[in-house]
Amino acid sequence: MRTKLFTLIMIVSILLSACGGAATTAAPATQAPAPATQAPAQSATTSPAAAQPTTAPAVPVTMSFDAWSYGVETVADNIKKFEALNPNITINFTDSSWLQFHDTMVAAFTSGSSPDLLESSDAWLAEWASAGWLAPLDQYCPNTVAYAKDLAPYALEGMTYNGHIYGLSYYADTMDFMYNDTLLQKGGFTTPPATLDDLYNQAVQLKAKGVNQYPIIFAWSQQEGAFPEAWMSLIYAQHQGGNAFFDNNLAPVFNLPGSDAYNVSEWLRKSYAAGLIDPVSLSTAEIDQVKSMQAGSHTFTIAPQYNMAELNAPNSGNYAGQFKIALMPGPSHAGVGYVRFYAMTPEVVKAGQAYIDAACKFMDYFGGTTNGQYIVVKRWAVENGLGFAQLPLFDDPDVLAAFSKWGDVPTIKQNATLARVQEGLTPYSAQWMTYSVAEIQKGILGQESSTDMLNNMADEWNTLKGK
Amino acid sequence: MAIEQTIKKQSYRKKNRIFEGLYPFGSILPAAIIVLLFTIYPLIYAVRVSFYKNILTQPNSHPFIGLKNFSDVITSYYFKTSLINTSIYTLVVVAGVIVFGLVVATLLNTKIRSVGVLKIIILLPWAIPAVVAGLMWKWVLNSDFGILNSLLYSFGIIKSYIPFLGDPILARIALIIADIWKEGPLAAIFILSGLQLIPTELNEAARIDGGNGLSIFRHITLPLLRPILMVVLVYETMTAILTFDIVYVMTGGGPGDATSLLSWFAYAEIFKFLNLGGGVALAIIIALITLLLIILYLLALRTEDTVSGG
Numbered sequence: 001m002r003t004k005l006f007t008l009i010m011i012v013s014i015l016l017s018a019c020g021g022a023a024t025t026a027a028p029a030t031q032a033p034a035p036a037t038q039a040p041a042q043s044a045t046t047s048p049a050a051a052q053p054t055t056a057p058a059v060p061v062t063m064s065f066d067a068w069s070y071g072v073e074t075v076a077d078n079i080k081k082f083e084a085l086n087p088n089i090t091i092n093f094t095d096s097s098w099l100q101f102h103d104t105m106v107a108a109f110t111s112g113s114s115p116d117l118l119e120s121s122d123a124w125l126a127e128w129a130s131a132g133w134l135a136p137l138d139q140y141c142p143n144t145v146a147y148a149k150d151l152a153p154y155a156l157e158g159m160t161y162n163g164h165i166y167g168l169s170y171y172a173d174t175m176d177f178m179y180n181d182t183l184l185q186k187g188g189f190t191t192p193p194a195t196l197d198d199l200y201n202q203a204v205q206l207k208a209k210g211v212n213q214y215p216i217i218f219a220w221s222q223q224e225g226a227f228p229e230a231w232m233s234l235i236y237a238q239h240q241g242g243n244a245f246f247d248n249n250l251a252p253v254f255n256l257p258g259s260d261a262y263n264v265s266e267w268l269r270k271s272y273a274a275g276l277i278d279p280v281s282l283s284t285a286e287i288d289q290v291k292s293m294q295a296g297s298h299t300f301t302i303a304p305q306y307n308m309a310e311l312n313a314p315n316s317g318n319y320a321g322q323f324k325i326a327l328m329p330g331p332s333h334a335g336v337g338y339v340r341f342y343a344m345t346p347e348v349v350k351a352g353q354a355y356i357d358a359a360c361k362f363m364d365y366f367g368g369t370t371n372g373q374y375i376v377v378k379r380w381a382v383e384n385g386l387g388f389a390q391l392p393l394f395d396d397p398d399v400l401a402a403f404s405k406w407g408d409v410p411t412i413k414q415n416a417t418l419a420r421v422q423e424g425l426t427p428y429s430a431q432w433m434t435y436s437v438a439e440i441q442k443g444i445l446g447q448e449s450s451t452d453m454l455n456n457m458a459d460e461w462n463t464l465k466g467k
Numbered sequence: 468m469a470i471e472q473t474i475k476k477q478s479y480r481k482k483n484r485i486f487e488g489l490y491p492f493g494s495i496l497p498a499a500i501i502v503l504l505f506t507i508y509p510l511i512y513a514v515r516v517s518f519y520k521n522i523l524t525q526p527n528s529h530p531f532i533g534l535k536n537f538s539d540v541i542t543s544y545y546f547k548t549s550l551i552n553t554s555i556y557t558l559v560v561v562a563g564v565i566v567f568g569l570v571v572a573t574l575l576n577t578k579i580r581s582v583g584v585l586k587i588i589i590l591l592p593w594a595i596p597a598v599v600a601g602l603m604w605k606w607v608l609n610s611d612f613g614i615l616n617s618l619l620y621s622f623g624i625i626k627s628y629i630p631f632l633g634d635p636i637l638a639r640i641a642l643i644i645a646d647i648w649k650e651g652p653l654a655a656i657f658i659l660s661g662l663q664l665i666p667t668e669l670n671e672a673a674r675i676d677g678g679n680g681l682s683i684f685r686h687i688t689l690p691l692l693r694p695i696l697m698v699v700l701v702y703e704t705m706t707a708i709l710t711f712d713i714v715y716v717m718t719g720g721g722p723g724d725a726t727s728l729l730s731w732f733a734y735a736e737i738f739k740f741l742n743l744g745g746g747v748a749l750a751i752i753i754a755l756i757t758l759l760l761i762i763l764y765l766l767a768l769r770t771e772d773t774v775s776g777g
Contacts (some may be wrong), residue, residue: 103738110523131524223719279633280610282722292611434739442723
């Protein structure tokens with residue numbers, strides 16, 4: 001009897017202690033390891049943006065910051081420098097895989113564990129802003145509008161929803177057509193393809209000569225966020241002007257007979273069937289795409305421009321320094337320009353003015369200027385080759401020197417001029433793309449006709465729009 | 468005095484009986500609370516959510532819509548294809564796991580010195596988290612630097628590397644093999660335990676009567692293994708229908724919709740299409756399908772027992 005009583009007490013005690021442990025606050029955010037510091041080069045380039053306040057808020061503020069796993073050492077170092085300038089502000093940094101970032105953030109937003117600050121993308125802005133998961137930056141941070149004057153139009157458009165600016169950009173880029181010049185010349189060509197027909201014919205020749213088994217590779221895994229941007233770029237390049245996908249009322253036009261989307265879909269199907277596009281493209285993400293190009297497995301690809309720094313990095317492979325950018329094959333040479341930016345959530349607003357001030361300081365430092373200089377944005381450009389939305393940086397000698405090491409600066413600038421933001425960025429465009437990437441793959445595989453594929457995509461768009 | 472002592476004893480006995488009566492309930496109360504909080508309540512909440520419109524980007528609007536989530540899911544573009552994919556996948560994986568388990572268990576049911584160590588090693592694939600297993604297989608099957616392609620190419624079996632995960636049919640096969648590799652060891656251990664319960668005298672008697680290995684296996688081993696095989700069948704059917712981790716990591720449902728199983732779309736409904744009501748409705752449909760299959764299995768087992776007089 002006493003034994004049973006004792007046993008019962010033990011069980012209840014263990015249970016209560018476990019429940020007590022579980023009731024404590026959530027685990028602290030993962031801290032990225034401290035990186036080797038490397039001060040960015042200074043330059044005379046200044047920005048007309050507003051001057052920086054020099055005093056930290058009196059109240060100690062700790063904020064969470066979520067980003068995808070790119071350059072985490074650099075991010076951590078930037079945070080360290082920011083905290084040194086603002087001793088009362090502590091940033092807890094957590095990174096997640098880029099491939100799962102959207103889903104990870106959705107789970108965080110809906111479960112009540114939203115971060116204070118985060119990286120975001122133009123592809124998700126409308127979805128997240130319409131849901132109230134992001135706070136409009138221009139309503140809380142006064143410098144935001146001043147910075148807008150410096151931004152490339154496609155980048156500003158990508159950060160604006162319902163007339164409000166939701167972030168400050170650290171990275172804006174274009175989807176570029178890249179090629180291995182050595183392999184191209186092995187195939188007997190001296191200039192890159194200017195049209196899709198050229199690309200097809202050159203790929204056929206490269207394959208016939210045994211230069212590559214599959215001359216073309218894409219990173220078109222359904223989980224790869226850049227897949228829609230690359231696919232759209234091919235279509236933009238065939239199209240003159242706007243409305244390649246939707247009319248001014250957001251009604252689909254891409255499925256109309258003879259559309260550029262149809263022509264590109266047919267080209268992709270034909271090229272895949274001819275063995276010119278590596279079948280693994282449908283399960284490849286960006287990192288593997290770059291590695292394959294570095295290994296010389298393919299001659300042509302479409303990828304974000306910043307990958308040129310990696311492709312041409314010294315000692316990165318046998319073909320280091322031999323990769324080049326060309327204009328997107330097609331009559332207009334246009335491609336998609338996209339923007340990634342720092343954003344803040346309503347959690348900051350709820351926390352009070354001290355947190356809002358701290359968030360604005362964070363935005364100024366990471367996406368804006370410090371002492372008139374875009375320090376962080378420039379660091380990404382010089383050290384990692386990341387593109388940027390801030391137009392004054394095109395005149396920065398350090399940036400130009402860095403870019404010229406891995407790319408042709410005039411072509412990079414021309415691509416930036418031709419770049420257009422994704423059409424149809426709406427609260428449901430991300431969902432539409434989730435559906436569409438599977439359809440595009442089915443079209444490439446020949447599992448359905450291009451007409452059916454595009455009509456299915458149009459139907460899904462109209463269904464989502466109707467909801 | 469004696470009367471007081473008697474009253475005290477009676478009171479003590481009464482309290483003791485009450486305590487004895489409450490003790491069983493009290494001892495399971497902690498476990499019951501945990502089950503209630505982490506299983507029953509979420510299940511009831513999920514069922515409730517499935518009857519409401521719940522779009523994650525519209526947090527302030529959850530109207531009651533009855534069975535509309537269920538009908539939307541069943542009439543969706545993906546349901547029929549993913550149901551077929553899941554059915555084929557489950558059938559092949561379960562068959563593969565059972566065959567794998569039988570073969571390995573038979574091999575382990577020998578009296579060799581290292582069999583004890585082998586029994587531990589064989590469980591390693593099952594012990595690895597599904598996500599890790601999926602990543603391992605993704606790297607093994609990589610079409611540029613995967614070891615499988617490298618070995619096949621080195622031995623001259625293939626002339627060029629194969630895009631295992633880029634081809635719809637090969638991607639399905641890759642997933643099935645990865646799942647069998649992951650789940651097979653557990654089945655082997657279950658079946659091994661069943662084999663070790665079979666009296667050796669039966670096999671000896673069968674041999675004396677002229678039975679060979681195959682006939683002994685068919686007429687003695689398999690019938691006596693039936694209860695264990697039923698457990699394995701039910702468990703592996705459940706896990707195959709609910710497979711998500713391996714799909715998520717290896718193929719993401721592609722290429723096209725070749726590896727998009729029902730469980731994949733339950734995830735996609737919530738996290739990609741942001742439709743919590745639809746995702747939960749699909750999850751409930753999956754649970755009901757699984758339950759139906761289990762009931763059918765058990766009925767089949769009971770029918771066989773009735774017919775055989777067991």
